[in-house]
Amino acid sequence: MVATAPAEAVTHPAAGAELDIEQVSHAFDIDGIELPVLSDVSISVEPGEFVALLGPSGCGKSTLLRLVAGLDKPKAGRLREDEARIRSPHPSRVVVFQDPTLFPWRSVWDNVALGLEAQGILRSQRHRVDDALDLVGLSSFRNAYPHQLSGGMAQRVALARALVNDPKILILDEPLGKLDSLTRITMQAELVSLWQRKGFTTLLVTHDAEEALVLANRVIVFSDRPARVKADIRVDRPYPRHRGDPYLADLRRQILGLLGLDATW
Amino acid sequence: MSTYSLSDGLASGAPRASRAPLLATWLRESGVGVLASFAWIAFGLSCLWWQDVGDWSRTHSLGIAAFVIAAIALFGTVGADYLGSAGQALHKRAPWLVALGAFLTVWEVATAKFAWLPLPFFPPPQAIIEVYTDDLPKLLDSVFASIKLQLGGYLIGATIGFLTGVSIGWSRAVGYWVHPVLRFIGPLPATAWLPIAFFTFPSSWSASTFLIALATGFPVTVLTWSGVASVSNAYYDVARTLGAKPSFLVLKVAIPAALPHVFVGLFMGLGSSFAVLVVAEMIGVKAGLGWYLQWAQGWAAYANMYAALIVMSLLCSGAITLLFAIRDRLLVWQKGTVKW
Numbered sequence: 001m002v003a004t005a006p007a008e009a010v011t012h013p014a015a016g017a018e019l020d021i022e023q024v025s026h027a028f029d030i031d032g033i034e035l036p037v038l039s040d041v042s043i044s045v046e047p048g049e050f051v052a053l054l055g056p057s058g059c060g061k062s063t064l065l066r067l068v069a070g071l072d073k074p075k076a077g078r079l080r081e082d083e084a085r086i087r088s089p090h091p092s093r094v095v096v097f098q099d100p101t102l103f104p105w106r107s108v109w110d111n112v113a114l115g116l117e118a119q120g121i122l123r124s125q126r127h128r129v130d131d132a133l134d135l136v137g138l139s140s141f142r143n144a145y146p147h148q149l150s151g152g153m154a155q156r157v158a159l160a161r162a163l164v165n166d167p168k169i170l171i172l173d174e175p176l177g178k179l180d181s182l183t184r185i186t187m188q189a190e191l192v193s194l195w196q197r198k199g200f201t202t203l204l205v206t207h208d209a210e211e212a213l214v215l216a217n218r219v220i221v222f223s224d225r226p227a228r229v230k231a232d233i234r235v236d237r238p239y240p241r242h243r244g245d246p247y248l249a250d251l252r253r254q255i256l257g258l259l260g261l262d263a264t265w
Numbered sequence: 266m267s268t269y270s271l272s273d274g275l276a277s278g279a280p281r282a283s284r285a286p287l288l289a290t291w292l293r294e295s296g297v298g299v300l301a302s303f304a305w306i307a308f309g310l311s312c313l314w315w316q317d318v319g320d321w322s323r324t325h326s327l328g329i330a331a332f333v334i335a336a337i338a339l340f341g342t343v344g345a346d347y348l349g350s351a352g353q354a355l356h357k358r359a360p361w362l363v364a365l366g367a368f369l370t371v372w373e374v375a376t377a378k379f380a381w382l383p384l385p386f387f388p389p390p391q392a393i394i395e396v397y398t399d400d401l402p403k404l405l406d407s408v409f410a411s412i413k414l415q416l417g418g419y420l421i422g423a424t425i426g427f428l429t430g431v432s433i434g435w436s437r438a439v440g441y442w443v444h445p446v447l448r449f450i451g452p453l454p455a456t457a458w459l460p461i462a463f464f465t466f467p468s469s470w471s472a473s474t475f476l477i478a479l480a481t482g483f484p485v486t487v488l489t490w491s492g493v494a495s496v497s498n499a500y501y502d503v504a505r506t507l508g509a510k511p512s513f514l515v516l517k518v519a520i521p522a523a524l525p526h527v528f529v530g531l532f533m534g535l536g537s538s539f540a541v542l543v544v545a546e547m548i549g550v551k552a553g554l555g556w557y558l559q560w561a562q563g564w565a566a567y568a569n570m571y572a573a574l575i576v577m578s579l580l581c582s583g584a585i586t587l588l589f590a591i592r593d594r595l596l597v598w599q600k601g602t603v604k605w
Contacts, residue, residue, distance in 0.1 A: 069506050091508035101499045105521040105598045115507035117517070145598045165507065 016048035016201030017082045017092065017168035019068065024077030025226075026063055036226035037063050038074070043220060043229065050195055050202040052212035055222030055230075056259060061205040064227070065173050068203060069095045081169065091115055094162040095171040098178060100154035102146040108157050109133065109142040115165040132164035135194065152183035156190075163194065170195075172204040176211065188214055192239050209255045213248045214241050221258045231258050297359040298342025304366025305335035311370045312391070315378040323391040323398065324377065331369075338362055385567055392568035393575070400569060403557070408576060410552035414470065415542050415584075418477025422538065423531055426482035430489025430530070434523070435515055447486060455480035455541045463549050473545035480541040481534035485527070492526025493519050525599060528592045535588060539581050554580075 026038040037060035045051050053061045066072045067079055070089040079086040081093065094115070102111045113129045116122040122129075133139045136156040146154060155175055162170060172191075176184045192215055195202050206212050212219045213235055221231040233255070237247060292299075312328030338355070345352035369390055375381045377389035396404070432439040433447075455476045466472035496519050504518050546555025554577045561569035 071502055071505065089505040089508070091506070093506065095502070095506045097499065097503070099499065101497075101503050103500065103503075103518070103521070105524070105596075107598075114504065118504060118507050118509035118513050147598070161503075161507070 015168070015199055018047050019043075019045040019169055019201060019203070020078075020080040020083075021045075021064070021068070022078045022080070024064070024067060024074045024079060026060070026067065026072075026074045026076075027226075038067075039226035039228050041077070041227065041229055043232075045201055045203070045218075048199050048201055049218060050192075050204070050216045051218045051220060052204045052206055052216035053220050053222065054206060054209060054212050054255065054259075055227060056224050057207055059222050059225050060227035061222060062173050065095065065171050065203065065205055068169070069093055069171055071095075091119060091165040092167055093169045093171060094165050094167040095173060096155075096158050096162050096175045098174040100146070100151075100158040102149075102154055102157055102161075104146050106146075107142065108138065108144050108146070108149070111146070111157055112160045112164055114161055119165075128164050132160040135163060136160045136190070152179050152187065155179060155187065159191075159194075163198070166198075167200055169201045169203065172202065174205055174207070177206075184211075189240065191215060196239065209252050209259075210243065210248075212255075213251055214243060219251075219255065221255055231255075295342045295345070297363060298338060298345070298356065301359045301362035301366060302335045302339040302342070304363045304370065305331050305338060308366050308370045308373060309335060311373045311378065317377050317389075318380045319377065319384065319389075321377065321389065321391045321395060323394045327391045327394055331366075335366075385565060388568035388571065393572045396569050396572035400572075404573065404576065407552065407554045407557040407573070408580065410550075410556075411542065411546065411554045411577075411580070414473055414546070414550065414553060415477060415538065418474040418542070419481050419535065419538050421474065422478030422481030423485050423534060425478065426485030426530065426534065427489050427527060429482070430486040430527070431493055431515065431520065431523075433486070434490045434493025435519060447483075451483040451487065455483075455537070456544050459545065459548060469545075469549035469551075473542070473550050476541050476545055477538045480537040481531075484533035484537065485530040488526045488530025488533070489523060492523030492530075495526070496522040525596060528588075528596070531588060532585070535584060539584075543577075 021041055021043040024038055024041045025036070027034045027036045029035075041064065043051070053064065055061050063072070067074050068086065070086050070093065073087070081090075086093075102108075103114070106114070109129060112132050113122055113126075116125050116128060130139070133142055136159055138153060138156055138160065141149065141153065141157075146157070149157065159175070176187055179187065188211060191202075202216075204212070204215060217235050219231075219233045219235060220229055221233070222228065223230045233251060235248070235251065237245065241248065309328045309331030312324055312331060317324055338359070341348060341352060341355040342359070345356055348355070373389055376384070376387050377391065429443060429447075433443050434440075458476055458479065462472040462476055463469060466475060500518050500522060501514055504514055509518070542553070543555040543558075546553035547559045550556060554573050557573045558570055558577075561567070561573060
């Protein structure tokens with residue numbers, strides 16, 4: 001889908017932003033008891049990097065993403081995008097959630113147009129919505145309603161809704177987690193090619209080591225809750241990557257070992 | 266196009282296997298339509314065969330009308346193939362035509378002909394027809410008065426209820442002040458305010474409008490509120506990361522997401538406001554169908570009562586049909602909505 005789209009259709013690549021997470025700690029209050037979820041996390045992400053955050057389920061990865069998006073404020077520490085403090089959500093940092101969360105009362109086109117409409121620039125920028133739909137190969141579904149879409153198509157629309165804003169940082173919270181394995185593999189390839197063409201910085205939360213290794217050029221492994229950075233692994237392999245690559249298999253064994261799953265492999 | 270092969274296949278494979286029992290097939294297809302025709306002929310005959318026990322002027326015309334309907338049913342059934350969608354519609358409604366014809370026949374015989382039912386209280390069909398032809402101006406005046414009162418009160422109540430519901434659902438401060446008031450006043454039937462309303466308001470018309478608005482407003486408020494309160498936080502998160510301001514979150518996220526609930530409230534409000542309308546017209550307002558009913562009862566004009574009841578039922582049903590049509594238009598994105 002994405003591979004066949006003509007290169008001219010792409011708008012000017014928005015260069016990725018630098019992201020600094022400095023000694024961030026966070027906790028939830030549950031019935032008056034403080035439950036620590038992030039403990040002194042520091043990560044520095046270069047512009048245009050594709051970073052995968054890997055960790056056991058419920059360790060606090062998604063919480064970190066909410067902090068980066070500006071949806072929540074950390075209890076301690078600082079987050080900065082290109083040196084500017086992150087205090088509130090901004091369309092330069094867009095999140096794609098595990099559920100597509102399309103607005104069911106809006107058609108596909110209107111869903112993708114959401115960001116431009118919210119910023120009040122839709123009237124002059126309508127072509128960007130069409131371009132974004134082209135990019136994910138769903139132009140012919142522009143008038144469909146979300147309940148008429150398959151899971152994979154819905155997630156593509158969610159991706160187009162994010163990309164239409166030309167984000168500097170794309171935040172992916174297990175966006176492929178609920179898709180079937182075939183759709184998942186296709187969409188992984190699409191994600192890589194979008195990232196290569198657009199050049200945005202990407203943060204991907206996943207609990208799938210293989211997915212992290214196929215997509216990212218840096219994998220950060222978290223400990224169990226409260227999450228601390230356990231390992232920061234560079235993946236120096238060209239794209240497209242092959243799942244059977246012995247180098248990646250070796251890294252995968254290493255990562256599963258860090259997660260305490262080496263015995264099962 | 267691939268449709269070639271499809272139509273070819275249909276054309277060659279089409280000849281009906283069972284050609285012999287032609288009459289049997291025809292009767293199975295059209296039997297109900299013919300039966301409907303017979304039922305209406307029976308009604309027509311029941312009108313004309315015996316003498317009326319009372320003095321009604323429309324018996325003869327009603328009998329003729331019944332024969333005309335019987336003829337339409339018969340020709341519609343025989344010629345269904347040439348009538349397109351009209352024939353289809355007739356075919357679908359034929360069982361109801363049978364039931365209606367049979368019911369009218371029994372009604373006619375039991376009232377006008379042998380008076381098995383006590384007479385002034387159970388007028389025959391022709392007496393009701395007579396009301397529609399001879400008392401039309403007064404009936405129409407009543408219909409317009411009712412519609413005017415109902416529409417004004419309902420629109421005011423629905424608007425205020427919707428705005429209140431959105432405010433309570435959205436703002437904690439508004440909720441703090443309005444919620445207790447709502448809990449105290451809301452469950453009270455609007456008709457309980459009737460005596461107070463009629464002497465505090467300058468006219469009985471404004472008092473009735475207030476009562477109808479009250480009856481409409483409570484369910485609309487509660488349902489709108491619950492609709493806004495139940496909107497998933499994920500929608501707000503998505504909109505906020507895309508740069509939405511609070512006004513956008515209310516107008517473009519909370520309200521559209523709550524709309525299905527709002528329509529349930531509007532529907533419930535419509536039902537309870539009808540009740541208030543009729544009571545208010547019977548007691549205070551000297552116009553409208555409720556008043557017409559009361560007036561007819563005072564004169565022991567039972568035919569007029571039934572005639573007004575039928576009109577009232579058509580109006581209420583029409584209002585609900587209209588509301589459902591608006592709902593279907595606004596909520597096309599919902600799948601599996603109930604058809605009214």
